Amino acid sequence: MGRKILLEHINVPGINTFDVYRQKGGYRALEKALKTMSSDDIVEEVKKSGLRGRGGAGFPTGMKWSFLAKPEGKARYLVCNADESEPGTFKDRYLMTYIPHLLVEGMIVSSFALGANTSYIYVRGEMMPQIRILEKAIAEAKAAGFLGKNILGSGFDHEVYVQPGGGAYICGEETALIESLEGKRGNPRIKPPFPAISGLYNCPTVVNNVETIAAVVPIVNDGGDEYAKIGIGRSTGTKLISASGNLNKPGVYEIELGVTVEDFIYSDEYCGGIANGKRLKAVVAGGSSVPILPANLILKLANGENRLMTYESLSDGGFATGTMLGSGGFVAFDEDQCIVRNTWNFSRFYHHESCGQCSPCREGTGWMEKVLHRLEYGHGKLSDIDLLVDVSKKIEGNTICPLGDAAAWPVASAIRHFRDEFEWHVTNPKEAMERNYGLAGYADPLPKPEEVM
Amino acid sequence: MLNIAQPEQVVFKPELITKFNEIVARYPEGKQKSALLPILHLVQAEFGWVSGPAMDKVAEYLDIKPIEVYEVATFYTMFFLKPLGKHVLEVCRTGPCCLVGAEKIMKYIEQKLGVKEGEVTPDGLFSWRGVECLAACGMAPVLQIGPEYKFHENLTEAKIDELIDSLRLTTAVNPQIS
Numbered sequence: 001m002g003r004k005i006l007l008e009h010i011n012v013p014g015i016n017t018f019d020v021y022r023q024k025g026g027y028r029a030l031e032k033a034l035k036t037m038s039s040d041d042i043v044e045e046v047k048k049s050g051l052r053g054r055g056g057a058g059f060p061t062g063m064k065w066s067f068l069a070k071p072e073g074k075a076r077y078l079v080c081n082a083d084e085s086e087p088g089t090f091k092d093r094y095l096m097t098y099i100p101h102l103l104v105e106g107m108i109v110s111s112f113a114l115g116a117n118t119s120y121i122y123v124r125g126e127m128m129p130q131i132r133i134l135e136k137a138i139a140e141a142k143a144a145g146f147l148g149k150n151i152l153g154s155g156f157d158h159e160v161y162v163q164p165g166g167g168a169y170i171c172g173e174e175t176a177l178i179e180s181l182e183g184k185r186g187n188p189r190i191k192p193p194f195p196a197i198s199g200l201y202n203c204p205t206v207v208n209n210v211e212t213i214a215a216v217v218p219i220v221n222d223g224g225d226e227y228a229k230i231g232i233g234r235s236t237g238t239k240l241i242s243a244s245g246n247l248n249k250p251g252v253y254e255i256e257l258g259v260t261v262e263d264f265i266y267s268d269e270y271c272g273g274i275a276n277g278k279r280l281k282a283v284v285a286g287g288s289s290v291p292i293l294p295a296n297l298i299l300k301l302a303n304g305e306n307r308l309m310t311y312e313s314l315s316d317g318g319f320a321t322g323t324m325l326g327s328g329g330f331v332a333f334d335e336d337q338c339i340v341r342n343t344w345n346f347s348r349f350y351h352h353e354s355c356g357q358c359s360p361c362r363e364g365t366g367w368m369e370k371v372l373h374r375l376e377y378g379h380g381k382l383s384d385i386d387l388l389v390d391v392s393k394k395i396e397g398n399t400i401c402p403l404g405d406a407a408a409w410p411v412a413s414a415i416r417h418f419r420d421e422f423e424w425h426v427t428n429p430k431e432a433m434e435r436n437y438g439l440a441g442y443a444d445p446l447p448k449p450e451e452v453m
Numbered sequence: 454m455l456n457i458a459q460p461e462q463v464v465f466k467p468e469l470i471t472k473f474n475e476i477v478a479r480y481p482e483g484k485q486k487s488a489l490l491p492i493l494h495l496v497q498a499e500f501g502w503v504s505g506p507a508m509d510k511v512a513e514y515l516d517i518k519p520i521e522v523y524e525v526a527t528f529y530t531m532f533f534l535k536p537l538g539k540h541v542l543e544v545c546r547t548g549p550c551c552l553v554g555a556e557k558i559m560k561y562i563e564q565k566l567g568v569k570e571g572e573v574t575p576d577g578l579f580s581w582r583g584v585e586c587l588a589a590c591g592m593a594p595v596l597q598i599g600p601e602y603k604f605h606e607n608l609t610e611a612k613i614d615e616l617i618d619s620l621r622l623t624t625a626v627n628p629q630i631s
Contacts, residue, residue: 089588183525331549
């Protein structure tokens with residue numbers, strides 16, 4: 001059994017309430033931080049822990065915190081990114097639903113470390129139930145004296161507020177989130193200046209993912225060194241993985257970074273294998289934006305070693321044979337799933353969610369969606385496949401925010417690894433329309449050539 | 454929004470204004486525009502949609518230009534700019550949900566309600582639409598119903614039948630919806 005530090009008490013009845021959370025050692029980190037540590041001590045522990053941003057980018061949290069400007073007389077803000085919109089990712093919803101006080105405690109401790117007297121949890125608007133849960137948890141913490149003026153006599157004042165979003169994927173990008181929190185359209189800002197210098201209301205701001213902020217609690221409790229002992233290399237600690245798709249046991253799993261992908265998919269401790277006795281065809285390992293990999297490449301590295309669930313191992317081989325850990329949105333595709341249809345679906349998503357600021361993304365995502373649609377619906381040409389690669393290359397790296405890259409990678413990688421399936425859609429349009437799954441080479445039962453024609 | 458019949462006048466009840474005031478208090482002095490999204494959610498919960506006159510009233514309340522409200526309400530997909538059914542079934546249509554049958558569920562809902570995406574049933578009770586990833590992929594397929602966005606998970610055709618029947622039973626037609 002892997003160690004669980006975020007979800008250790010997740011099965012305790014009533015852990016979503018203040019009293020039970022407190023009985024199980026909750027708000028110990030807050031007491032320790034405010035009574036015995038300076039804000040610099042906490043930043044130091046987070047640096048030592050090696051914690052990396054759990055929202056997708058994987059940037060070291062301690063370093064991000066240390067960039068925060070501290071000009072005299074200017075407020076600083078901590079904003080929690082609970083916009084969770086990356087297809088395949090649902091860990092933050094889980095954490096906020098079942099153990100909301102972990103996030104509230106993490107918010108207070110992190111705000112103390114950053115010197116922020118006000119913090120906001122920006123929750124996607126669709127998560128209204130979670131907004132209610134968090135508001136209740138915040139009220140409970142306030143009633144217990146862990147929020148408000150002069151918390152525990154430390155002289156530190158703090159308030160946390162919950163802000164609903166409006167259903168825009170782009171607001172998961174930190175500067176778009178800040179714009180949205182200011183009551184504007186979610187258009188990402190040009191950087192620099194980075195939020196650490198000029199963020200919310202032009203004040204220094206740190207934006208962190210829900211899971212990142214929650215992880216600060218065990219780091220303060222047990223020390224950064226202890227946290228860093230879990231995991232492998234620069235992938236320290238535990239990670240919540242959202243497992244979905246054709247799995248026997250989809251759900252949220254806390255893993256120690258470093259378990260093998262094979263174990264994660266097939267062992268009973270985690271996903272319990274592919275549903276309905278089918279075979280694994282492909283995996284999107286870190287949310288819809290990261291490159292899709294066929295079964296052989298997700299299970300093994302190019303050199304034949306087992307691939308591990310770590311930042312480094314998942315990206316081993318670059319985009320030629322690797323992918324990324326991203327947000328930990330792990331989507332498994334069984335042998336009957338059509339890669340072309342799924343790629344079209346993801347492209348439609350990015351076209352729908354592009355904010356429209358940058359032409360390559362606004363126009364390119366629409367073109368990719370249309371071309372993929374005609375491939376999927378039997379009107380494609382062989383030249384469309386190269387056209388898609390061309391368009392994706394012209395989006396990648398040419399936009400203000402990473403949504404452009406996120407839209408380009410799934411298309412480029414699907415063609416890289418499943419090109420024959422795209423070609424098959426062109427050469428066998430009727431067959432491609434009539435069944436859900438794609439190319440014979442990956443699908444089972446294997447259609448005979450004469451049946452295909 | 455131009456070709457949608459707009460109400461002549463929109464009145465915000467005092468209780469609603471009290472809620473607005475509570476929200477505005479969360480932000481620093483002069484940053485009341487931050488309250489725009491939460492307020493639009495409240496307006497939609499109250500009236501079922503966000504009409505032009507309602508947006509003008511919000512602008513007046515927040516002391517910002519009406520265009521600042523329009524540009525936000527049209528950007529975020531959660532805000533309805535035309536009246537929809539009393540219950541809007543929003544089905545996730547993104548990748549992971551489609552791997553386990555979301556497309557079939559949408560077709561079934563369309564059939565069952567007898568209206569196309571974005572339309573209203575003749576009794577004014579229901580609308581449905583496909584929405585992008587709702588971050589519940591492990592419980593796929595899923596749908597949500599506002600304004601409190603209750604989730605219905607691991608959908609099957611039988612569950613849709615049950616859901617629609619129970620919504621029909623427990624709600625009378627809201628006369629506000631034409």
